[in-house]
Amino acid sequence: MTDRILDGVRIVELASGLAVPVASRMLAEAGADVIKVEPPQGDPLRERVAFASWNRSKRSAVLDIKTDDGRAKLADLLDTADIFIHEFTPSRAAELRLDDAALRERHPHLIVSSVTGYPIDHSDRDRPAHDLLVQARSGLMGELWGYREGPIAMRFPLPSWAAASLAAAGIVARLIQRDGTGRVGAVHTSLLQGMLNTASLAWNNAENPIPQLILNKYEAPPQLAMYQCSDGVWLQMMNPGERIDVGAIPLVKEVATELGGDLSDLSRNASEDLRMVIAQRPSTEWLPVLRAADLGIEPALQMGELLRDPQVTANGYVAEVDDPTYGKTIQAGSPFGIDPPCAVTRPAPLLGEHTDEVFAELGSSPAANVIRPDDAVDPRPLAGLKVLDLGSFLAGPMAPMLMADLGAEVIKVEPVVGDRLRYKPSYWEACSRNKRSLAVDLTTEQGQAVLHKLVEWADVVHHNQRPKASAKLHIDEAGLRALKPDIVFGYVTSYGENGDRADSPGFDSIFQALAGWEVENGGIGNPPQFSRFGVLDVQTALGSLTGTLLAVYHKQRTGRGTKASGSLLASATATQSETLIRLADNSVAEYPRFDATQTGFGPGRRIYEVADGWVAVVAEAGGQLAALRAIAGAADDDGIEAGLAAFESEKLLVELASAGIAAEPVREEYSFEFFDDEANRTGQLIATYDHAHFGRMEQPGAYWNFDDLTLQFHRAAPVIGQHTREILAELGHSESEVEKMYADRVAGGPSVPKMWEHE
Template sequence: MNDLPILQGIRVIELAGGIAGPAAGLQLSEAGADVIRIEPPGGAPDSEAVLFSVLNRGKRRLALDLDSPAGRASLARLLDHSDVLLHDLGPAQALAHGLDDVALSRNYPRLIVSAIGGWPARHPLANAPARETLVLARLGLLDEQPGHRDGPIFVRMPFANWLAAWFCAIGIMARLIARRRDGRGGVAHTSLAQAALAPMSMHWSRAQQPTPAFARGLSKSTPIPLHRCLDGVWVHVHYSPDKAPWMAEALAAMGPAAVAAENATYPPSHVAPNFGANKAIMATRPARDWVEHFWAHDVAAQVAAPFGAIYASTQARVNGYVLALDDPRRGTVLQPGPAYTGAPPPRVRGPLQGLEEVAPATPRARLQAAPVAPAGDAALPPLAGVKVLDLGAYLAGPFATMLLADLGAEVIKVEPPDGDAMRRLERVFAGTQRGKLGVTLKLGEPGAEPALAALVRWADVVHHNIRLPAARKLGVDHAALSAIKPSLVFCHISAYGPAGEQKDWPGFDQLMQAACGWETACGGAGNPPMWLRFGVGDYFAALSSVFAVLLALYRQSEDGQGQMVSASLLGATLPTVAEAVMLADGSVTPIAALDAAQTGVSPDHRLYRCLDGWLAVAALDACEAQALAALAGAPGQREAWFAARRREQALTLLSAARVPAEPALERQGEAFHDDPGHAAAGLHARYRHAVYGELEQVGAFWDFGDLPLTLDRAPPALGQHSRQVWKLLGLDAAQVAALEQQGLSSTLQPSNGHP
């Protein structure tokens, strides 16, 4: 096998600040690309920050004054010899710098350009400041987060930035794959808004003929099983702990009447039928005793840890999710490592480098223009021709394969005849399944083996998140499937990583939020921990797995060899802790704390309540902060200033003073689908579903310009395409009949006029 880094020879120019752009550049760098980061003379304004030192480790840093002719000429020379430009300029800014898509395509036909804006280029807000809080406020997502008070809640975790970084890196990889096919570059844009909407795919959808379960959705008021223990420490338990011996004994001792009385004090929970009784019982023992007992009995649970404590985790270290680096300012520190594994594995290139004043030599020849495509040739999606077998369930696995389908891959989803475990949450299930052909097959049964083998021989990629001991019993582990097809790219998502004591343990998004300290951080000063409702760990894991798959496919196009890649909930969530590092003495560097009212992290970056609603302010540079102070007074006076005004009046005054602000919209689930600006930007998708009729969902997560996405196939009903798939794979009528007679497969029977 080729041991050279997969992206060796690829040069990336990074012109971006904040989190999303640098985090995407870091992924490309550690996959082998030569990343040259462009900063202003004297360095970036945040170059002293811990987060900057992590996100920009190992990259080359170059000072260029892009407002000067010499600086622009140096950048042009670099682009002549580069494969990718990654930037965070809005369309107007890009045009002013001569870096708009039209100019770049004309001057550098093989260059791949990925912009991360606040909003898509075709959105009315495309040139608004790319500030996450403002994007979430305008979308209405701050109102989707439960809190310790009514109204929109400031979301402390910058999840949209971290998701956007993965979308950017994936878009670039998809374009690199397409460039090998088509011989030309092009755009691979994404935005904070598109990234923020990814988790809403499980909530914001609308059906012409919804079933009661689809219409009900998953309310933000559903109680989350975060329980305070005897020692005051909180534990997050996922699914019912009732069968764990201590809990079972305590429930029996309480008796049915007392259990019912405790349960009645809380709304019903879809994950824990005895939520109230569980909470009362958890208060009788220390947290560590509970989690060790739960772990011993296969119950998924995690302490809601302080922010950054995860760096001391043996499980994180053994998987390389935490690494030690010699920080030039802080000495030896522990910080996040790579989030996925592959062959060869991602390689950390060392700590933050110094800022260079002279552009590096460019030994590569200038990239040549692409051949002109024959007239009339239809543009293909980036992953056209790639075949993916999806054996996953819940969220992380299926969302990953849905993204591959969006990018043009043909995806077959396999689920048992009685359905994926998430089908009971119909809207959540549908939000991870579009673009797939749905087939039912009871894995692990001898009679199903020929059908499984046919599926594997058809596929280029197999992807799932079944726990590996169960996968081996079912015959869908890497060893079993690569024996059928050695060239297979096999991707597995686990909870805690492929190595260590916890490698086969159950785990869910909520537990990774707890372990990494985000539940504590999102609760606000002095408050109980709070789960971030957006299921971010599942989406981080899905995206990191897609990046790993695309790297493997890129390498496979060179050597024809298959490989196993892996991602995990823990590995993908841990990079978001990069705001802090652990010092040699075991202490963790401080982060900006969310206030007790859950309104924000400073007077300049927070939510304010007006006479008729909330708005968000993000005055993040010195000039903006000064303008806010001149308009609304000192920090102690501002709440009164906002409270005395209607929201539109306050926003008009803030805009005139050049203070970035947006309304914190509420109850946007329905309004989202009716917004013409969102429609113009491609944020809507619509197709006909076999059960729901017309189905509307969150739309495109990328803009590839001349290359289309594939957003025209509704999520499959149970068994909808079984016979179609078996015919595609060459199974004859007798084989299909045998599968159905043995209860190993089933097919949708149309009824009530549904297609």
């Protein structure tokens, strides 16, 4: 048995930035030998502190692939590798003979992956892969709330973080397929597909919708349940359905009485009366009291401060790393936990630190895997995998849906009255396609009997119930292993399984605050700004997807079922990797920050308002900022904004392109135009299917592109218990047994929640 899951797997990485390096680092710390190939001048990201976190546990080898000798050495290196991951657009990859066809000819054993700006088969495939530019062109900025009118740039690099996990998960799915069937091929993703994975929470196009299904920012005004305390600290609260009577909490009543007047509106989310009450006392008084009442609540911290949190330390979500540049540091860890565990093996390498070592190994490197292709086998990488989804809300159910997209068979179990997420139908639709729904009451003896059969059927069980609730339902690890010792268990929590907060309620918004993203999205000098998309819910789901697939791969190789754990806290901590804590002085290292206009980082990386809209500009390479000033007719950087304001967007984009400056139009109110764009249909970006309640349904489609198959989407998200009778019959229940379960309200469906009914 190997010490770590990916021991013996070699990855060659050729990229800069966030998405590819983070994807390969996740796999490195799961055991892969990752060789980072850098040009002689080094990865440009070395100038930023993020390089230390995003590139640790790797080796660095210098090659100039612009030369014949460099390309020949790269080819020799790829002969010894299992995986090659890069960032080249299709055109640039073809110029370098690193496109899929050329690599397949020279290295038929190789799994190839890339993260580009746009899908490799899309008409935009060769456009620049910069997070700010993709945010603009994709329509993301038009979906965000802010402190001014117009589009808002998102400080959280959502497209890049999502693409990193999609790439890592796609690679592991290919490894599962390779070892199971001998089939080898490419798997690609893009920043746009990462953005769409999150935008799917609001973007859909239904033939027969209900109002709650359409959630762009104009139909869904912000509920800013954010409160500033007397010490200046902001608290982000989440109280779904106003479940907790905040006005009944003794300290709230006490302060309200001191204030006098009619302060009766104290339990409603975003209550002005409650804002007045909270403002009277410091956060150190409010936090323990409100947490004790089982409210979801956290302070809005600066980025990096979360790395000090005792709950983070208790769960092992950080690592102490002795970095050659920054000294002894505390750095963000992996967004998932697995057994055998991930581990940091070395700090980020110095430039070319391992060049001689890597090339000296080539002669003794193991031979490539023998290819055993079987064309009769289902080409989907997870075909044959059976997944039982016992989760609820968003962070739990999305990972099983993505497994279903990759070919797994997924049964979703929900209560007879429906999953609690159905109160937000757009969210439900975004994480439920390609599944079958079984509505059954697991709290009953009959429901537990059904559960036992389902666990016997499954290869993977995945959920996000709180620890106490999962133990009560016998779906914790001990309960599941009592039924099936070798089951793969994917488990998502809020605060991790250890520490004082393990059973505390957790929601995306409060972790956005805890991770510093509300402060950063707000911009310097502004109050914290909540992002209406469940960005950390989605990141948690994507991390759990990667971890669970690693556990599936481990079982395939060893026969041992193990657990993959994720949490909102782990995901929030992982995103702190743009910075670190220097232990020499206990300081948080510098990182780029947004200004108060919520337009970007400075004159060379921001969005500009022009005569007919907005344009996103990235002018950071040598001489580009001077060229931008010249186009604007500005004497200095302060004059650029006024100079560009007079341009029509189309003319400005032509001028910028002529000067070699990357830029994109900022698309607003784009969600319906997205579904009308034929390029998105031909590029697999739109999935279309018949929904049992909403009629013909369209949603964002494939989040991966393969060279040997086209992902298919034939099953819309189910209504409550749409497949209950079908599944119970497959499990061996007779028709009379099923009827009794229905009569006893142990089973149900098909049905829809009352709020889903059409007028």
